[in-house]
Structure formats: structure tokens, C-alpha cells
Amino acid sequence: MKKVFGRPQSMKGNIFHYCAGCGHSIAHRLIAEVIDELDIRGITIGVPPAGCAVLAYNYFDIDMIEAQHGRGPATATGIKRALPDRIVFSYQGDGDLAAIGIAESFHAANRGENITVIFMNNAVYGMTGGQMAPTSILGQKTTTSSAGRENVLDGYPIQVSEIFSLLPGTAYIERCTVNSPANILKTKKAIRKSFQYQIDGIGFSLIEILSPCPTNWKMTPIDSCRWIDEVMSKQFPLGVIKDVPAEAAKERKEREPKS
Amino acid sequence: MNKVLMQGNKIIAEAAIRAGCLFYAGYPITPQNEIPEYMSERLRQVKGGVFVQSESEIAAIHMVIGASAAGARSMTSSSSPGISLKQEGISSLAACELPAVIVNMMRGGPGLGNICPAQGDYFQATRGGGHGDYRVIVLGPDSAQELADLTMDAFELADRYRTPVMILADGMMGQMMEPVVFKKPKPRDYPESFIMKGAGAGKSKIIRGLILDPLEMEEHNWRLHRKYELIAQKETRHELYKADDAEIIIVAYGTGARIAEGAIKRLREAGLRAGLFRPISLWPFPTNELRDLAKKVENFLVFEMSTGQMVEDVRLAIQGRARIGFHGRPGGVVPTPIELANVIGRLYDRKEGIIDRIV
Ligand SMILES: Cc1ncc(C[n+]2csc(CCOP(=O)(O)OP(=O)(O)O)c2C)c(N)n1
Numbered sequence: 001m002k003k004v005f006g007r008p009q010s011m012k013g014n015i016f017h018y019c020a021g022c023g024h025s026i027a028h029r030l031i032a033e034v035i036d037e038l039d040i041r042g043i044t045i046g047v048p049p050a051g052c053a054v055l056a057y058n059y060f061d062i063d064m065i066e067a068q069h070g071r072g073p074a075t076a077t078g079i080k081r082a083l084p085d086r087i088v089f090s091y092q093g094d095g096d097l098a099a100i101g102i103a104e105s106f107h108a109a110n111r112g113e114n115i116t117v118i119f120m121n122n123a124v125y126g127m128t129g130g131q132m133a134p135t136s137i138l139g140q141k142t143t144t145s146s147a148g149r150e151n152v153l154d155g156y157p158i159q160v161s162e163i164f165s166l167l168p169g170t171a172y173i174e175r176c177t178v179n180s181p182a183n184i185l186k187t188k189k190a191i192r193k194s195f196q197y198q199i200d201g202i203g204f205s206l207i208e209i210l211s212p213c214p215t216n217w218k219m220t221p222i223d224s225c226r227w228i229d230e231v232m233s234k235q236f237p238l239g240v241i242k243d244v245p246a247e248a249a250k251e252r253k254e255r256e257p258k259s
Numbered sequence: 260m261n262k263v264l265m266q267g268n269k270i271i272a273e274a275a276i277r278a279g280c281l282f283y284a285g286y287p288i289t290p291q292n293e294i295p296e297y298m299s300e301r302l303r304q305v306k307g308g309v310f311v312q313s314e315s316e317i318a319a320i321h322m323v324i325g326a327s328a329a330g331a332r333s334m335t336s337s338s339s340p341g342i343s344l345k346q347e348g349i350s351s352l353a354a355c356e357l358p359a360v361i362v363n364m365m366r367g368g369p370g371l372g373n374i375c376p377a378q379g380d381y382f383q384a385t386r387g388g389g390h391g392d393y394r395v396i397v398l399g400p401d402s403a404q405e406l407a408d409l410t411m412d413a414f415e416l417a418d419r420y421r422t423p424v425m426i427l428a429d430g431m432m433g434q435m436m437e438p439v440v441f442k443k444p445k446p447r448d449y450p451e452s453f454i455m456k457g458a459g460a461g462k463s464k465i466i467r468g469l470i471l472d473p474l475e476m477e478e479h480n481w482r483l484h485r486k487y488e489l490i491a492q493k494e495t496r497h498e499l500y501k502a503d504d505a506e507i508i509i510v511a512y513g514t515g516a517r518i519a520e521g522a523i524k525r526l527r528e529a530g531l532r533a534g535l536f537r538p539i540s541l542w543p544f545p546t547n548e549l550r551d552l553a554k555k556v557e558n559f560l561v562f563e564m565s566t567g568q569m570v571e572d573v574r575l576a577i578q579g580r581a582r583i584g585f586h587g588r589p590g591g592v593v594p595t596p597i598e599l600a601n602v603i604g605r606l607y608d609r610k611e612g613i614i615d616r617i618v
């Protein structure tokens with residue numbers, strides 16, 4: 001019989017502690033599949049965050065160094081600069097990236113560090129029990145915005161990917177989601193491209209993944225997937241936001257004399 | 260090797276380069292800016308050398324964590340307010356048992372304070388500084404030569420015990436120029452197995468501070484504690500100056516000790532038998548050595564450029580066996596040796612005066 005599905009080599013086989021319907025487990029698996037496909041398990045170093053994914057090193061079978069909350073891109077910078085031929089990625093939540101670690105993330109992007117950032121946007125602080133995040137939607141009820149996020153008091157949801165795309169240091173930014181098989185495949189393609197770009201020395205990539213958190217959204221997994229379609233992706237539109245190599249290739253093509 | 264005249268901050272940077280430091284990250288703050296400036300030049304000339312001007316002191320220390328894990332001898336430097344920001348990362352270095360050297364060129368505090376030499380960060384440095392149950396090896400140089408020697412030693416100690424080591428000096432040490440001879444550094448001896456460089460074909464590695472099981476975390480704490488006990492046994496350093504026949508011993512470190520030496524010279528000229536006990540390792544503190552001295556000397560005077568921090572370690576060491584006075588000038592004031600000599604002269608002439616000032 002032909003084996004068509006199995007555990008990626010880059011995963012340890014431990015059972016995920018993530019809640020049912022959580023996006024973290026899907027994203028983990030996609031990253032591991034990409035690492036396998038690119039055959040970079042032995043040279044990849046991952047930097048998991050403080051957040052629900054803090055135990056990522058129990059699942060990935062690659063070298064991993066945990067970062068303090070928000071500091072992943074700084075730690076990743078240190079590793080990548082010391083070992084430029086290794087593949088380095090940080091894995092960050094929205095609180096991690098867009099609140100406490102916004103400076104480290106923004107400046108790693110601005111320096112054009114040749115690393116990949118996987119940005120898990122679930123619009124809440126998952127690990128600490130569902131508090132408001134910098135990416136919570138206006139009106140979204142959380143444990144610290146019980147009447148719903150209100151811009152006058154709480155500010156606006158931060159469009160991380162759009163903002164980062166303005167930095168000349170960033171090479172590739174795409175926003176994806178994992179709420180349907182088709183979207184999962186697109187997400188995997190984006191992750192793969194970001195790692196390939198890093199291998200090619202192209203520079204900083206950020207893959208934003210709109211990720212369901214049924215537990216803190218107080219929804220079923222199915223309703224969570226629907227909420228991403230109906231609400232979250234309206235605030236955070238899906239798609240490629242910046243792809244420097246692709247844009248350059250397109251320009252080259254357009255400039256080619258037509259015969 | 261030739262003697263050269265150099266500024267304190269540059270001496271530290273040069274010593275780090277010679278010790279094989281390959282990674283430096285830092286954020287500008289006076290009075291230590293010559294360190295990043297010098298490192299930015301020199302690391303460019305070294306094969307594999309990396310200099311990053313970070314966006315903050317927090318970022319710098321977390322870059323150091325990454326570089327250290329990846330096997331590079333790594334350093335960051337700052338002055339008091341910036342060192343406060345680094346504490347999160349220093350705690351992580353201790354937890355994850357990663358070597359690194361951190362330089363604190365102390366300035367007047369608290370808060371933004373000023374940019375004058377001070378010694379108000381002694382507690383922060385010697386008590387760990389960040390959260391959790393850990394210690395940092397702290398070395399307090401008092402001369403250009405020691406800035407060089409102790410910086411090199413700091414890298415070695417950091418590797419040997421896989422722990423952060425701090426050079427605790429102040430703006431005066433950083434700015435002054437003195438002749439220095441750079442000793443030949445020992446080649447690095449750091450096992451490959453500690454380095455995170457990708458799993459290769461082998462087993463993957465984890466570096467983490469998070470240990471959710473309290474019993475496991477307790478054991479981790481005790482293991483660290485046993486390491487710190489070993490460090491305390493083996494790595495204590497101090498120096499005596501004119502202590503043999505002294506009737507009063509000044510206890511001071513760093514710039515404070517230089518001032519004390521000047522005061523002692525003057526006191527001796529006036530016929531007063533004063534001497535100096537200078538802790539070089541501030542953690543581990545030379546407790547036993549000081550206690551031994553208290554067997555034959557009755558009067559001690561602690562001098563610090565603070566309102567009194569090291570004096571607590573002196574009290575813990577002496578345990579009531581002798582009288583302990585204190586003279587402090589916090590906030591960036593650097594007193595003259597004459598001022599200190601006068602203070603000591605007064606106490607010495609009216610020995611009961613010391614009792615009045617027991618703190
Ligand atoms: C300095 C610091 N502050 C606060 C925390 C507590 N903390 C841990 S994870 C987290 C938020 C995580 O939210 P997010 O980054 O969105 O990740 P998620 O759990 O949602 O995946 C917080 C506040 C911490 N670990 N360290």
C-alpha cells in the first residue's frame with residue numbers, strides 16, 4: 001500500500017495541547033511539512049514565543065530556543081547573525097508581535113534580517129485567558145473589553161502586515177488563514193515561499209495567519225472559522241501584501257520587448 | 260606586550276575583542292558610548308564579527324541570548340537605566356545557562372538620574388537584578404589594567420559556569436585614561452555540545468527557561484544554586500592595601516577604592532594606620548576573607564558612592580565582630596581623597612565616634 005499521509009519528520013509526535021479547532025496546531029504542522037520538503041530540518045532553528053505556542057519545542061523536532069514575550073525577533077537576529085547559513089524563524093502571537101514585542105519585530109523587519117516571522121493573529125491573548133489584543137476587532141468582546149473594543153478607549157486594531165510592508169527592509173509579506181482546506185493549502189504555500197526566500201538570501205518575510213481561538217472567542221470551531229470569513233478577514237484582508245522578488249520579476253517581464 | 264595609553268571604555272572593548280568576542284549588541288547611553296563605537300569598528304575587522312546597534316537595551320540583551328546560544332562569545336554594555344531594561348534577558352541567560360558578558364558603567368540614579376560616576380546599582384547587580392532565584396558573577400575593576408584583565412576573565416568565567424557575568428564599573432572608570440597591557444587571552448574552551456546550530460542529522464536541542472512542573476523547576480533552581488555555591492567557593496577575589504598593621508580598614512570597590520587609597524596615603528603620612536580591603540568580585544562577595552580580617556581589626560569603614568549598599572554585605576560578613584562605620588556620597592558625587600581622609604581621621608581620633616556611626 002502506498003503511504004499518502006504521515007507525520008512530518010520535523011515533528012516529534014507528541015499530542016498537541018492546543019484546544020480543539022485551534023489554529024496553532026495546523027500552523028505547526030504546515031511549518032514542519034515545509035521544513036521536510038525543503039530538507040532543512042538539520043539547519044533550522046526556531047524561536048517560539050511566550051503565548052499558547054510556548055511549548056512548540058515539544059512538537060517540532062528541530063533545534064528551538066524559547067524567547068521571552070515579544071523578544072523572538074531579537075533572539076532570532078542574534079542567532080542568524082552568528083550563524084548566517086542557518087534557517088531561522090520566530091513564531092509569534094499578536095500580543096507578542098504587535099504589543100510587547102512591536103519594537104523588536106519592527107526593527108528586525110526594518111533591518112531586513114534574513115529571517116521568517118510566523119505571525120499568529122487570533123485577535124486575543126490566548127494564553128493568559130482571552131484579554132484584548134492589539135489586533136482585537138472594534139466591538140470584539142474580550143475579558144478586558146467586556147462591552148466590546150472601543151476605539152476611544154482601546155485604540156484600533158493594528159494592521160501589522162500593511163504597516164510592515166511599508167518598510168523597505170521587508171521582502172515578502174502575506175496574510176493567510178487556516179479556516180478551510182483551501183486556505184490551509186494557501187498558507188502552506190506562503191510559508192514555503194518565505195523559507196525559500198530565506199534560503200535564497202532574499203530577506204525578511206512575515207506570514208500573518210488569521211488563526212481561530214474557539215476557546216477565547218467563545219465559539220465552536222466551525223463558528224470560529226466562519227467568524228474569520230465574515231468578520232476578521234474584513235478587518236485583515238487576505239492575500240499577498242508585498243512580494244519584492246515577484247514584483248521585480250513582473251516588472252522585468254513587462255519591460256521585455258514584445259515581439 | 261606593549262603598554263598603551265587608552266580610555267577605560269575602549270580598554271573594555273579592546274579586551275573583549277582580544278578575548279574572542281564575536282557578537283556585540285547595544286544601545287547608546289552615556290557614559291559608555293565609546294564601547295559600542297569601538298566595537299562597531301573593531302568587530303568589522305574580525306572574521307565572523309557582528310555588531311548590531313539595537314533598537315533598545317531589551318533588544319540588545321535578547322540578541323545576545325540568540326548569539327550566545329548560537330555559540331558566539333557575546334557582549335552587551337550599557338549604563339544604569341539601560342541595565343534595568345536588560346534585566347529580563349539577564350534573568351533568561353541565567354535560567355537557560357547561557358554565557359554572556361554585560362558591562363554596566365554606572366551613573367547617578369535612581370530614575371534617569373545623571374551621567375556622573377556612581378555606585379548605586381550594587382544591589383541590582385549582586386542580587387541577580389531581574390526576577391527569579393539566580394545570581395550573576397559581578398566583577399568590580401578599579402584600574403585600566405583591571406578593566407582589561409577582568410573583561411577577559413569575564414568571558415572565561417561566563418563559559419566555565421555557563422552564566423552571565425557583569426563588569427560593574429562607573430563613568431569615571433569608563434572615561435579615564437591609563438596605561439594598560441593586554442594579557443594574552445586563553446583560547447576558548449567551550450564544548451560544541453552546548454551550541455545550538457541546527458540539529459544536523461542528530462537529536463534536536465531545546466533551550467528554555469519555562470519549566471511548568473514546580474518540582475522540576477525546584478530542581479532546576481537547586482541545580483543553579485549548587486552552581487552558585489561552587490562559584491562562591493572558587494571565584495572570590497579581593498585585594499588588600501596596607502592592611503597588615505591597620506587599625507582601621509576601609510572597605511571600598513572600584514572608583515571608591517581608588518579614592519580610599521588616596522585617603523589612606525594621606526592618613527599614613529599623618530601617622531594614622533589605615534588600610535584597605537577591596538572586594539574585586541562583588542558577587543561572590545569575599546565574605547570569609549573579610550571575616551578573617553575582623554579577627555584582628557576592630558574598626559571598619561565602608562565607603563561607597565551610594566547611600567549604602569555594599570555595607571550590608573560587609574555587615575553580613577563581619578557579623579558584629581567589629582565596628583562598622585559608613586561614608587557615602589550618592590547621586591554622582593565623587594569625593595576627593597582628602598574628604599575621605601578627613602572623615603576617617605575624625606573617626607580614628609575619637610574611636611568612640613565610630614560607635615556613634617554604626618549603621
Ligand atoms: C513580560 C511578560 N509579560 C506578560 C507575560 C504573560 N503572557 C504570556 S503569553 C501572553 C499573551 C499571549 O498572547 P499572544 O501573543 O497573542 O499569543 P496567543 O497565546 O494568543 O497565541 C502574555 C500576556 C509574559 N510571559 N511575559
Ligand code: SF4
Binds near residue numbers: 017
Ligand atoms: S486558547 Fe486559543 S490560541 Fe490558545 S490553544 Fe486554545 S484555541 Fe489555541
Ligand SMILES: [Mg+2]
Binds near residue numbers: 094
Ligand atoms: Mg493571540
